Amino acid sequence: MSLDVVSKPKPNRLQSTRAAGAMVKEYWDRLFTAPDRGAQVVWYNGSALNPIFQAAGIEWCHGEAFSARLAAQHLEGPAQLAGEEYGYVGELCSYARTHLGCAVLTQRGKESEQSGVVGMVDQEVLASKLPSPDFFVNAYAGCSTGQQWDEISFRVFGKDVPLFKVSLPMLWAAKPDAGYLRGREWDNASRYVARQLHDLIGFLEQMTGRPFDWDKLRESMGYIKRAAELRREGMELCKGAPTPATYWDWIASIAPINFLPGDQALVDYFQGVRDEIAQRLQDGTAALPGERYRLYFDGIMNWNRLGWLANKFAEHDAAVVVGRYTHNAFWQEPHLIDPDDPILGMAQHYLLCPTNHGSHVLEELMLRDCADYGVDGAVFHATRTCRAFANPQHVLATAAQRELGIQTMFFEGDVADDSYYKDEVLESRLEAMLEAIDVRRMAA
Amino acid sequence: MLERTTEAIAGLEAIADDPQGYAQRWKDEHDRKVIGSFPMNFPAELVHAAGMLPVVVQESREAITEGRNLMFEFYCGYTRSLADQAAKGQLDVFDGFLFVDHCIQLLGAADGVRSRLDGRPMLYAQLVPSMDEPWTGEQVREQVGDMREQLEAIAGRPIADDDLAASIALFNRNRALLREIHALRRGGRAPLTASQMQALVKSSMVMDKARHTEVLEAIRDDLVDAAGAAPERIRVHLSGHFCQAPQPALLDAIEECGAVVVDDDLYHGFRYISTDVAAEGDPFAALAAWYQDRNVTVPCPTRVQRDVDWDDYLVDALAASGAEAVIVLMAKFCEPHMLYYPELRKALDARAVPHLLVETEHEGLPLEAFRTRVETLLERVRRDRDLVPAGAPA
Numbered sequence: 001m002s003l004d005v006v007s008k009p010k011p012n013r014l015q016s017t018r019a020a021g022a023m024v025k026e027y028w029d030r031l032f033t034a035p036d037r038g039a040q041v042v043w044y045n046g047s048a049l050n051p052i053f054q055a056a057g058i059e060w061c062h063g064e065a066f067s068a069r070l071a072a073q074h075l076e077g078p079a080q081l082a083g084e085e086y087g088y089v090g091e092l093c094s095y096a097r098t099h100l101g102c103a104v105l106t107q108r109g110k111e112s113e114q115s116g117v118v119g120m121v122d123q124e125v126l127a128s129k130l131p132s133p134d135f136f137v138n139a140y141a142g143c144s145t146g147q148q149w150d151e152i153s154f155r156v157f158g159k160d161v162p163l164f165k166v167s168l169p170m171l172w173a174a175k176p177d178a179g180y181l182r183g184r185e186w187d188n189a190s191r192y193v194a195r196q197l198h199d200l201i202g203f204l205e206q207m208t209g210r211p212f213d214w215d216k217l218r219e220s221m222g223y224i225k226r227a228a229e230l231r232r233e234g235m236e237l238c239k240g241a242p243t244p245a246t247y248w249d250w251i252a253s254i255a256p257i258n259f260l261p262g263d264q265a266l267v268d269y270f271q272g273v274r275d276e277i278a279q280r281l282q283d284g285t286a287a288l289p290g291e292r293y294r295l296y297f298d299g300i301m302n303w304n305r306l307g308w309l310a311n312k313f314a315e316h317d318a319a320v321v322v323g324r325y326t327h328n329a330f331w332q333e334p335h336l337i338d339p340d341d342p343i344l345g346m347a348q349h350y351l352l353c354p355t356n357h358g359s360h361v362l363e364e365l366m367l368r369d370c371a372d373y374g375v376d377g378a379v380f381h382a383t384r385t386c387r388a389f390a391n392p393q394h395v396l397a398t399a400a401q402r403e404l405g406i407q408t409m410f411f412e413g414d415v416a417d418d419s420y421y422k423d424e425v426l427e428s429r430l431e432a433m434l435e436a437i438d439v440r441r442m443a444a
Numbered sequence: 445m446l447e448r449t450t451e452a453i454a455g456l457e458a459i460a461d462d463p464q465g466y467a468q469r470w471k472d473e474h475d476r477k478v479i480g481s482f483p484m485n486f487p488a489e490l491v492h493a494a495g496m497l498p499v500v501v502q503e504s505r506e507a508i509t510e511g512r513n514l515m516f517e518f519y520c521g522y523t524r525s526l527a528d529q530a531a532k533g534q535l536d537v538f539d540g541f542l543f544v545d546h547c548i549q550l551l552g553a554a555d556g557v558r559s560r561l562d563g564r565p566m567l568y569a570q571l572v573p574s575m576d577e578p579w580t581g582e583q584v585r586e587q588v589g590d591m592r593e594q595l596e597a598i599a600g601r602p603i604a605d606d607d608l609a610a611s612i613a614l615f616n617r618n619r620a621l622l623r624e625i626h627a628l629r630r631g632g633r634a635p636l637t638a639s640q641m642q643a644l645v646k647s648s649m650v651m652d653k654a655r656h657t658e659v660l661e662a663i664r665d666d667l668v669d670a671a672g673a674a675p676e677r678i679r680v681h682l683s684g685h686f687c688q689a690p691q692p693a694l695l696d697a698i699e700e701c702g703a704v705v706v707d708d709d710l711y712h713g714f715r716y717i718s719t720d721v722a723a724e725g726d727p728f729a730a731l732a733a734w735y736q737d738r739n740v741t742v743p744c745p746t747r748v749q750r751d752v753d754w755d756d757y758l759v760d761a762l763a764a765s766g767a768e769a770v771i772v773l774m775a776k777f778c779e780p781h782m783l784y785y786p787e788l789r790k791a792l793d794a795r796a797v798p799h800l801l802v803e804t805e806h807e808g809l810p811l812e813a814f815r816t817r818v819e820t821l822l823e824r825v826r827r828d829r830d831l832v833p834a835g836a837p838a
């Protein structure tokens with residue numbers, strides 16, 4: 001091994017986020033064993049409806065989370081192959097393609113059929129673990145593909161499984177009073193979605209045959225609010241240089257805030273993350289020793305390349321400190337949550353998905369975050385099959401250059417299909433951007 | 445077909461190929477505003493009733509160049525072309541835009557266009573894509589009310605019930621004429637090519653509706669007079685291709701291979717003309733109901749509705765037209781179509797209907813390769829008919 005390789009800097013990841021792995025594993029294990037316990041299972045996509053499912057006493061399977069999990073474990077291939085064999089074209093959202101492939105496998109498993117291409121070993125690994133749905137719920141903000149995804153799952157399962165849909169309007173912000181958390185569009189959409197959540201609860205009561213446990217929902221949302229506050233506090237502590245935690249630490253914390261149960265363990269997790277960051281600040285411990293560049297990351301995560309990307313940026317002394325996917329999502333405005341009367345605040349968070357705004361608002365949020373975190377450059381992950389995230393990227397990059405005078409770069413990849421990632425492209429463009437930052441600094 | 449009919453269709457084709465040129469001439473002549481909309485569900489009657497010209501912005505045939513700075517290459521041809529036209533200043537004739545469809549790629553394109561509009565409005569009144577919820581009707585009526593308010597602000601005048609009712613009647617007349625002509629084709633009796641039929645529909649999306657209707661009436665009369673026996677060719681149904689019109693060269697190639705296109709569910713075809721707006725009652729409520737009705741008449745995968753199936757519709761349409769094969773034209777990167785296609789395939793396979801999936805691209809397809817694929821499909825149909833002589837090579 002050459003000295004050059006040994007000396008490459010590595011990110012000093014938070015130790016506290018390691019707990020997420022065990023928590024997530026426990027969640028999936030519980031889901032995989034739901035049929036053995038006679039528990040009902042809902043398949044859902046999009047918004048974090050899990051507190052509602054938790055209060056209804058059912059197990060929840062988040063399709064995107066399952067696709068992301070497979071991609072992160074490099075196990076997405078068989079599901080995608082099954083989807084392709086069924087007829088899904090490779091340019092379709094790789095989250096949906098992976099999950100629909102699982103649906104095809106699960107359905108075949110139910111019917112005791114075998115796939116012609118995907119062998120039984122793969123089916124056992126994937127499909128037999130994913131319990132068949134007792135019903136579907138769709139509540140997808142921003143992306144039309146996400147909205148149609150569960151309807152297609154519904155068809156894959158022969159239209160025999162009940163489907164409930166929550167419609168989340170896009171916050172287009174074209175009217176004079178419109179903006180982030182303000183205006184008539186925001187108020188109307190919030191009330192519209194809140195009404196539908198009440199209808200969803202009625203649907204769940206019908207599916208479970210039990211009255212909905214409102215106290216449980218209030219309790220769960222109390223925990224989630226507290227966890228979200230701690231998460232925001234931790235993020236706030238990362239505004240100074242060198243940063244005590246990076247974007248990659250927040251990526252590692254997405255699963256807990258996105259779909260794990262609202263309980264004391266969730267609060268404890270984010271308390272641990274927040275406290276470790278505070279301790280690092282006190283001790284002067286950097287997440288990236290030798291931090292030279294602070295970057296903004298736009299786009300959804302490339303789950304196939306999670307550790308790879310963290311190392312790649314670290315090798316160049318580039319600390320990714322803030323991003324749209326991490327900082328503008330996942331219960332990010334906890335002040336909106338009233339645990340005693342949580343529905344409206346939940347509806348508002350479902351609308352606040354970072355793909356559900358027109359570019360005016362996204363521009364406002366990105367410029368604010370770049371300024372707050374002292375960013376030198378913005379990296380745009382042009383996600384081949386996630387148009388929801390790719391949509392505003394050209395407009396945002398132009399705004400970052402125009403308004404803040406910072407460098408921007410694009411690299412190609414995908415959310416759950418590794419074939420679209422080109423390492424050489426990222427390498428050369430990152431080097432070019434960092435050199436441009438150096439030149440600018442010297443000129444200053 | 446009479447020469448005057450051929451010329452009239454060619455005139456419409458020229459307008460359909462240059463919508464902005466037509467809009468500019470109309471604007472100069474009438475000194476009124478032009479409103480652009482995007483496919484596929486915008487109720488253009490509202491714009492007409494406000495005294496403005498509604499135009500469905502079309503995919504340009506131009507190569508995409510400057511639009512690359514607004515949209516990635518992994519978007520459908522329509523949305524990339526839209527961004528390209530905006531970047532080149534080719535949408536300047538429009539006084540504003542209003543659209544209603546929630547397609548993630550369309551939203552991206554509209555946002556890109558918005559960044560180049562210099563303050564002209566890019567308005568969005570999202571019609572809920574979930575069609576069969578208890579609240580769908582109310583929500584759509586609210587959005588129609590919102591559109592009314594926004595259009596009245598641009599037009600600087602209110603939209604009266606009577607004006608809207610008159611616009612609805614005119615648009616219904618136009619759709620009815622197009623359906624009459626389409627029915628002649630379904631019977632195989634109209635001497636009209638698929639690309640000519642497309643020109644009739646596409647020009648309707650662009651032109652002053654009264655003028656288009658006048659031209660259409662003359663064409664219809666001539667076609668009825670000229671209607672003959674159905675030709676002995678393989679009857680084909682064209683399916684798919686939503687927002688953008690398939691390139692005429694593809695349609696011509698299909699027919700040159702020995703097929704006759706007798707039916708379709710294309711947006712630049714039967715999907716656009718399928719459903720009338722109720723002429724009775726509150727015209728604003730009628731427009732809202734039309735949105736829901738047309739997804740029942742011709743189901744669309746961009747909408748979500750449990751009790752309506754595009755695959756069942758397709759199978760029924762084949763039975764009605766006697767089409768023996770289906771050519772599925774999928775605009776590359778069109779996600780609703782990619783999601784639904786396997787369901788179509790299952791339905792067609794279950795009935796042993798020969799079909800061919802063709803992914804089309806803005807930049808075009810190699811025609812010879814396309815012809816070979818179509819000829820192979822038609823050959824399969826001939827075999828199914830047992831028309832291949834005994835001993836012919838397999």
